Amino acid sequence: xxxxxAASPLGTGSDEPIMRLLPVVLxxxxxxxxxxxxxxxxxxxxxxxxxxxxxxxxxxxxxxxxSVVGVTRGGRPDLMLVATAxxxxxxxxxxxxxxxxxxxxxxLPSPADVGYLCFYVLMLVxxxxxxxARALYLTRPALLDSVIGSLGAAAILTLLLDPVxxxxxxxPLTLTAIVGVSYPxxxxxxIISLTGTTATAGGVLGRQWALLILGILALASADIAYAxxxxxxxxxxxxxxDAGWAIGLALxxxxxxxxxxxxxxxxxxxxxxxxxxxxxxxxxxxxIVLVVASQRPVVALAVILAGSTVALAALPLAFxxxxxxxxxxxxxRTDELTGIPNRRALYADFPRRLAVNTELPSAVLLLDLDKxxxxxxxxxxxxxxxxxxxxxxxxxxxxxxxxxxxxxxGDEFVMHLDQCDSEHAQAAALGIRAALxxxxxxxxxxxxxxxxxxxxxxxxxxxxxxxxxxxxxxxMYAAKSEHTGYAVYSDGGxxxxxxxFHTVQALNEALTDHQLILHYQPxxxxxxxxxxxxxxxxxxxxxxxxxxxxxxxxxxxxxxGLMPALTDVVLDQALDQAAVWSLRGRPLPVAVNLPASSxxxxxxxxxxxxxxxxxxxxxxxLVIKITEDVLISDRSRAAxxxxxxxxxxxxxxxxDFGKGYSSLSYLRELPIDELKLDKSFILSMMSDTRATALxxxxxxxxxxxxxxxxxEGVEDTETYRALGDYGCDLAxxxxxxxxxxAAGLDMWLGDSARIMQQESAVPAVVPPDSGSPVGLQDAPxxxxxxxxxxx
Numbered sequence: 001x002x003x004x005x006a007a008s009p010l011g012t013g014s015d016e017p018i019m020r021l022l023p024v025v026l027x028x029x030x031x032x033x034x035x036x037x038x039x040x041x042x043x044x045x046x047x048x049x050x051x052x053x054x055x056x057x058x059x060x061x062x063x064x065x066x067s068v069v070g071v072t073r074g075g076r077p078d079l080m081l082v083a084t085a086x087x088x089x090x091x092x093x094x095x096x097x098x099x100x101x102x103x104x105x106x107x108l109p110s111p112a113d114v115g116y117l118c119f120y121v122l123m124l125v126x127x128x129x130x131x132x133a134r135a136l137y138l139t140r141p142a143l144l145d146s147v148i149g150s151l152g153a154a155a156i157l158t159l160l161l162d163p164v165x166x167x168x169x170x171x172p173l174t175l176t177a178i179v180g181v182s183y184p185x186x187x188x189x190x191i192i193s194l195t196g197t198t199a200t201a202g203g204v205l206g207r208q209w210a211l212l213i214l215g216i217l218a219l220a221s222a223d224i225a226y227a228x229x230x231x232x233x234x235x236x237x238x239x240x241x242d243a244g245w246a247i248g249l250a251l252x253x254x255x256x257x258x259x260x261x262x263x264x265x266x267x268x269x270x271x272x273x274x275x276x277x278x279x280x281x282x283x284x285x286x287x288i289v290l291v292v293a294s295q296r297p298v299v300a301l302a303v304i305l306a307g308s309t310v311a312l313a314a315l316p317l318a319f320x321x322x323x324x325x326x327x328x329x330x331x332x333r334t335d336e337l338t339g340i341p342n343r344r345a346l347y348a349d350f351p352r353r354l355a356v357n358t359e360l361p362s363a364v365l366l367l368d369l370d371k372x373x374x375x376x377x378x379x380x381x382x383x384x385x386x387x388x389x390x391x392x393x394x395x396x397x398x399x400x401x402x403x404x405x406x407x408x409x410g411d412e413f414v415m416h417l418d419q420c421d422s423e424h425a426q427a428a429a430l431g432i433r434a435a436l437x438x439x440x441x442x443x444x445x446x447x448x449x450x451x452x453x454x455x456x457x458x459x460x461x462x463x464x465x466x467x468x469x470x471x472x473x474x475x476m477y478a479a480k481s482e483h484t485g486y487a488v489y490s491d492g493g494x495x496x497x498x499x500x501f502h503t504v505q506a507l508n509e510a511l512t513d514h515q516l517i518l519h520y521q522p523x524x525x526x527x528x529x530x531x532x533x534x535x536x537x538x539x540x541x542x543x544x545x546x547x548x549x550x551x552x553x554x555x556x557x558x559x560x561g562l563m564p565a566l567t568d569v570v571l572d573q574a575l576d577q578a579a580v581w582s583l584r585g586r587p588l589p590v591a592v593n594l595p596a597s598s599x600x601x602x603x604x605x606x607x608x609x610x611x612x613x614x615x616x617x618x619x620x621x622l623v624i625k626i627t628e629d630v631l632i633s634d635r636s637r638a639a640x641x642x643x644x645x646x647x648x649x650x651x652x653x654x655x656d657f658g659k660g661y662s663s664l665s666y667l668r669e670l671p672i673d674e675l676k677l678d679k680s681f682i683l684s685m686m687s688d689t690r691a692t693a694l695x696x697x698x699x700x701x702x703x704x705x706x707x708x709x710x711x712e713g714v715e716d717t718e719t720y721r722a723l724g725d726y727g728c729d730l731a732x733x734x735x736x737x738x739x740x741x742a743a744g745l746d747m748w749l750g751d752s753a754r755i756m757q758q759e760s761a762v763p764a765v766v767p768p769d770s771g772s773p774v775g776l777q778d779a780p781x782x783x784x785x786x787x788x789x790x791x
Contacts, residue, residue, distance in 0.1 A: 019071070022064045023254055030250045033057050034243045051097055057246035058093040061253030062086040068256040078129040079256055085122035086253060088115040109179040117179075120186035123216070123252075127190070155306040156285040159298060184227055187220040211258065215251030218244050283313040335407040337385055338392035346406040346414055350465040353404065353416060354458065363425035364465075365415040366454045366472035367395070367432065368480065372411040373558065375447060377596065383442045387449065394435045398428070410561075414469070422457050422488055429453045429486035452479040453486035461489055473503060477556060504560045507553075511565050515541050518573045519739035522748070523591075523710060523732045526724040531749060533589035533623065535732065536574040537739045538566070558595070567598050571611060575622070577742050579615040586749070591623035593655060599626055600637050605644040620649035623674070627655050628666075639670050646671035653710070658698065667705055675702045679713025679733070686718055696726050703727065 033056070036049040045051075065083035072079060092115025099106045106112060222244030229241065289306035292298055333345035341349075354362070369391065376384035388411065395413060399405045402418040417428055432453065439446050454476025462468040471489040479487035510516055520534040540548040557566050570592055578590045598604055612619045624645060626638075642652055653674035658681060666672075677698055684691040695711075702709040711723050714733030723731055737748055 019067075019257065019260065022067065022257055026060060026064060026250045026254055029053075029056050029060050030243075030246050033246050037240050037243050045101060047101070051101055054242070054246075055090075055094055055097055058086075058090040058249060061249040062090040064253045065256045068260045071260045076259065078126045079259055081122045081126035081129065082252060082256055085119045085126065086249060088118040088122065089249065090115075092116045092119070113179050117182060117186065120183075120190060124186070124190050127212075127216075155289045155302050159289050159292060159302040159306075183223050187223050190216055191220055209255070211251045211255035215248045215255065218248030218251060222248065283310060286310045286313070335392075338389055338407050340392050340396060341404065341406040343406065343408050346404065346408070346416075347465060349404060350416060353418065358459070360419050361421045361460075362458045363417045363420040363422070363428075364456050364458070364468040364472045365417065365425065365429060365432070366408075366456075366469065366476045367413040367415070367451045368453075368476055368559065369411040369449055369451050370480070371449065375449065379442065379445060379447075383445065386442045387440055387447070390440050391436060391449075394438075395432065398432050398435055414472075422455070425455045425457065426486065426488060429455060433485050450485070452476050454479060455486060455488040457488070470503065480559075481552070481555070504562075507557055507560050507562050510540055510542075510553075511562065511569060515543070516566065516569050516573075517541050517741070518570065518577065519741055520577070520590075520745045521732055521739040522737050522745065523730045524736050526720070526728055526731050531588070532730055533591060534745065535591040535593075535625075535739075536570060536577075538570050539739075563595050563597060564601075567594060571608070575611055575615055575617060578621050579617055580742075582617060582621070587621065589621055589623050589651070591625050591653060593625040593627075596627075596638075599624075599641060602637075602641065604641055605648060608645065608650060609648055618649060619645075620651065623651045623653050625653045625655040625676070628657070628659070635666065635669070643671050646673075656712075658694070667707075672707060674708040674710060676710045676712055676732075682711050682713040682719060682723075682733070683715070686716075686722065695723075695728075699726055699728050 033049075033053050036046075036053055040046065040049060062083065065079070065086050069076070069080050069083050092112040095110070095115070096106055096112040099110075099112075222241060225241055225244070286306040286308075287310060289298070289302050290310065293303045293306070333341055333348065335342040369387075372384070372387070375387065388407075392405075392407065392413070395405055395415070399415060400418070404416040404418075406414050408414050415428075415432075417425060420428065433450060436449065436451050439448050454472040454474065456462060456468045456471040456475060458468060461471050475487040475489040479485060517539050518536045519539055520536055522531045523533045523535065524530070525532045538550055538554075540550075540553050542548050554563075554566075557563050574590045574592050578588065581588050594604075601607075608622065609619060612622065624642075626642075646652060651673040652671055653676055654672055655676050656678040657675045659678040675698070677695065681691050681695050681698075685695050686692075699709045708729045710730040710732060711728050712732050714720050714723065714731045714735045716735055720731060720735055737745070740748065
């Protein structure tokens, strides 16, 4: 027999077949012994069964374990302890068998008991070391589960072993009694440690540990059965009970074989039991002990252990439940992107903040980032998210310990400044804008952005959050439209007048109550003076403010996310009117300006096809106007939609050409039919030779590409005639007609055509107020048109 330091001849890979043979040898010995004890016909001592085969069931496991120690070269202290424990058992069993073979009774205690008890002590230390080595790789702390499992196991075992313990101490306290009770105590400790380490591992000890667990349970079960048989004085050597020890030793030895090639211990190893199985079973065991104790007398220690098990299992539930609820509440109140409180937190906390002292002033600041949509669409949503995170970090640095910062959604933030009046709120707004003005690094892209801030003050401008937010929103819109950076709401203040009627509610009412109307401006062919089409321009017929121009409200619709709805309204009305003109025998192409969001919408071609077919219109009746800025965000997606529209027959026009992006490459790549030269060039054309040269060269460029050229902003006779001389195709402007409702345009079309046939090739003009056609180029035409209108 070799000691722990001996080198094993099985330490090389060439001996692997022998190592694979060892489990077979273990199984053969156990099966042979089990068959022998089951088939024996007499209780008399049998040399071959009780002697030779019985000793093989102890020595073979010990020798196999020491062979594994040799393979690992002593690198596993836990395996060395297990091998030594098995060796102690083998020596103890040898003494016991030899004494029995000699016909001598083995006293208690005896030298055999030293070996048996050493086995338990060494196994206890080995289990703890093995579990500790694996626990270093585990991420789930389960100390509480370990304690619960250990207490539950101790409670049930104490209940089961109560008769054994009482029997051992019926008489005076002697060494025999102490040794006799040591076996059940050691069984209890070993099972407790095994249960605790299994719970600590959270169910991820691995399948191989099943061998060790089953082996120890087999030994403990045999020990308990032996103790009860000893009480009744019915134990006989070589009975089936002895097979329990043989099986337990073989399983423990087989476990050492599985450990000869250490693997990296990871938390994803296959679980023997679910992570919560040990504390659940332990709690059930504790409840069983308590139920039994309520029916008959039970040792006090078992009741104490069972009560502790149930208490430890139950009491933390309330704590963990509160922690879980707190976490859920925190996540529900926190903006996922920025980590600051969200809209829900603002509405939940605001009343409590006001209730602390209703007499103290405070201020609500509503902050909206300027041009954030363009950045988000142009650079991508990931860059937009990075920007919002950096903005939130800067805003957090601006608030005090008693203030509240929240993100309402999108690019809107709300601050509630405690103990703050209007003057201090304005100073805070200046500081916020200064903090936000520094450049932002978005992963290689540096941008600048600022914010518009609306301020409302408590209690002067509202007693609740809804009122204060509404008025801060009005002030914010005023600051944005007037480019002042921030604005304070004041009841009846002029800077709030327009903003108060531009709330989201007012915008929605404009959409649903048919307050949005279209005016139409004709496009004139410069070669023959004919009307070649019209442009539809949206107006807001506000019930309080009167007729509003698009510059005063389109930006607000965009900020509120209502631009798609507004676009649908404009398309519906424009195509309805086109259908009316078509039924009257005067089909006029209608041009509609679409925002970038609509151009990027993959459903746009199908939508337009459905809208035109439902009105029995050919799609060619529609002209889609796009701005050059649309092409910055996603030219490839825009091109795909535009090509589909072009294939349907819809014409594509580039509005405000020369003002925006101005990259000539898209003229080659996109299916464009028409260029509309920005009016800034037309207005200065007659007084600026450079502007004239740009106009002429742009007209030539358009014609060379097969495109029509339209001049916007024609306001006098000289410009009108000069554009005709330069070869421009179409003209549009106040000189011919201001944008007018459809009824006014019908009158203009009939009257101007008849008068121009009689008098001149220069068309009439609609003045801004009357909505009626009036000629500007000469007195006779002017008088005749006025007469027509009066009549």
